[in-house]
Amino acid sequence: MLSKAYLLTLDPNVRAFTLVGAFMGHFALLEVGINAAIGEVLGIKSVRRAIVGRNMGFDDKIKTLRALVDSLIANREEAKKFDTLAKRARTCGELRNIVAHTPFRSSPTSDGVEFFPVSASSKFAFPDMDWSIDDFLKHIDNIEQVDNDLRSIEIRISIQRIAEALIGSRSAADLEKGTTSPLGGLFGLGAAFLDEKESDDEELPARSP
Known part of the structure; x- marks a missing residue:
């Protein structure tokens, strides 16, 4: 995990690329976890899991995971918990799209990164977006929490399958x-x-x- 003390020792331009790269790298691990969760719920592994994951956009993966969990997990409390996590993952995905497709530079006003997003959904605008080191570390920590919690679905689904096999x-x-x-x-x-x-x-x- 990157520390703020270490990041402050870097050249501002190097620090900007390091922060953006760290965010994107942690998100990539979250997406791997989403693929694993979908594969576990569907009961597919190896090549089949890789193909399904590769041919779906992140938002479609989240929608699919929510529908699968709602339909297939017997424990409704657990299903609700995973649905909440999936919504948090979707928010992470929205931030990732901004970071991935927006020009940036080292911030002239903070110790982090200034982005130059363009909004054109209903009105054309250039929203202010400046993330400090603390902002990046907060977003990365949230991604890690969602990733770790979602990966537990693999264990829970496996346990459910064992129980069904033993009982049924x-x-x-x-x-x-x-x-x-x-x-x-x-x-x-x-x-x-x-x-x-x-x-x-x-x-x-x-x-x-």
Whole structure:
């Protein structure tokens, strides 16, 4: 993590590029986390996950994640929590678009960066936008918090799948008798793991001899 003390030792122009680069780098990690969360909810891994993530814009990823969580996570309190996180991630994405597509320079009035955004959605204007070092560190810290919390969806969804496999799987004999074997769920869990492993193996490209 960048420290304010270190940043203040840099040349103002170098500091401006360092701050913008740090913001963009942390956002990129957040987007990787979003891809992982979508993949985990959909139950896709490896090549399939990479393809889905690569061919969706960030805003579409957020919309998709919110819909998936609302539809597939049984715990409504957890679903609401993740929806709130997704909205925060979307706000981070809006800031990222401004930073990524706006000219900037070292600020003449602060220790940070002056941006030159253009607003033309309803009225044409040049909004003032100047982020100090503290502003950058605050935005980066928020991105890291959202990223860390969203990545926990992978663990939670995996636990939910294990529980469903243990509770819901039955052998043919159990279904005929209308009872559930104590081992039926475990056998189903093992089968689920094997199916997933075989699916992952199929997705991996063959290595050259």
